[in-house]
Amino acid sequence: MRHLLSTRDLSRDEAIELLDIAEDMADVQLREVKKLPTLRGRTVVNLFFEDSTRTKVSFEAAAKRLSADVISFSAKGSSVSKGESLKDTAQTLAAIGADAVVIRHGSSGAPLVLAQSGWIDAGVLNAGDGTHEHPTQALLDAFTLRRRIHGRASRGRGLDGVTVTIVGDILHSRVARSNVWLLSTLGAQVSLVAPPTLLPVDLAAWPVTVGYDLDAAIDADPDAVMMLRIQLERMQAAFFPNSREYSRAWGLDDERFARLRADSIVMHPGPMNRGLEISSRAADSPQSSVLEQVANGVSVRMAALYLLLSGEKGE
Numbered sequence: 001m002r003h004l005l006s007t008r009d010l011s012r013d014e015a016i017e018l019l020d021i022a023e024d025m026a027d028v029q030l031r032e033v034k035k036l037p038t039l040r041g042r043t044v045v046n047l048f049f050e051d052s053t054r055t056k057v058s059f060e061a062a063a064k065r066l067s068a069d070v071i072s073f074s075a076k077g078s079s080v081s082k083g084e085s086l087k088d089t090a091q092t093l094a095a096i097g098a099d100a101v102v103i104r105h106g107s108s109g110a111p112l113v114l115a116q117s118g119w120i121d122a123g124v125l126n127a128g129d130g131t132h133e134h135p136t137q138a139l140l141d142a143f144t145l146r147r148r149i150h151g152r153a154s155r156g157r158g159l160d161g162v163t164v165t166i167v168g169d170i171l172h173s174r175v176a177r178s179n180v181w182l183l184s185t186l187g188a189q190v191s192l193v194a195p196p197t198l199l200p201v202d203l204a205a206w207p208v209t210v211g212y213d214l215d216a217a218i219d220a221d222p223d224a225v226m227m228l229r230i231q232l233e234r235m236q237a238a239f240f241p242n243s244r245e246y247s248r249a250w251g252l253d254d255e256r257f258a259r260l261r262a263d264s265i266v267m268h269p270g271p272m273n274r275g276l277e278i279s280s281r282a283a284d285s286p287q288s289s290v291l292e293q294v295a296n297g298v299s300v301r302m303a304a305l306y307l308l309l310s311g312e313k314g315e
């Protein structure tokens with residue numbers, strides 16, 4: 001694997017290989033010394049043009065636990081036009097000797113541009129591009145689901161027959177897009193539930209079923225519900241009347257949470273708007289995998305960096 005830009009182009013075998021390597025990385029996290037020498041002498045640059053807490057910290061931890069040198073850039077607020085600033089930045093990173101670039105960018109497709117540009121000869125990892133994709137988030141979600149469902153017997157397996165309902169702001173969500181492709185590649189059945197205004201228009205090509213009624217979706221007894229953040233920063237218009245209306249119709253509130261099967265998994269990529277798309281009782285319950293998702297993110301990103309960087313130069 002040269003780059004990790006989307007989950008849409010990952011095969012089932014590739015996805016399972018990555019998840020299996022992430023299991024090995026998770027084992028390392030249980031040791032007293034959590035570090036492997038695998039990427040010693042390699043340089044990983046975190047290039048974040050958009051805000052992030054967990055993704056940035058997680059990639060940084062992952063690279064450091066593989067002994068890479070890590071440089072973190074917050075490129076937000078640059079006044080140069082986007083194409084040029086990306087080119088200049090990429091050439092600067094190439095001059096520094098970056099072996100991998102982890103990029104988060106507000107424009108869909110920016111990581112692909114970087115990977116194909118020739119400005120830099122480095123592995124590119126998409127850490128979220130606009131409303132397009134966020135592949136490592138979907139991989140950590142799949143990893144979390146697989147562990148919850150198959151436990152110690154996870155290795156080598158997909159998510160065949162697992163039912164996952166993704167709820168909320170699908171329109172603006174790169175997490176939803178990456179999950180739709182990856183989970184269905186792994187054999188899961190994905191359904192989307194959202195107000196019609198927060199669904200994309202081009203859904204015909206997506207391997208999903210679509211509904212508008214969260215109560216009906218909960219009564220259908222899914223193995224997991226993935227609540228998405230309402231992305232107010234990407235909304236230039238009113239997509240729903242007000243937050244109270246939204247949470248009444250599409251929020252996982254205490255009442256809906258109580259109706260979920262006791263072993264249904266409650267997921268959220270974070271950051272959460274507590275009380276809007278998810279109640280605190282649901283988010284902090286044993287059924288919630290929110291913090292497991294964050295912890296598993298490090299293992300999955302270690303696996304991705306390993307696949308992109310190990311043994312391809314030098315060694």
Ligand code: NCD
Nearest residue numbers: 055128134175229269270271
């Ligand atoms: C997501 C993102 O940035 O796309 N967050 C994350 O990476 N954990 C989802 C979001 O911002 O709502």
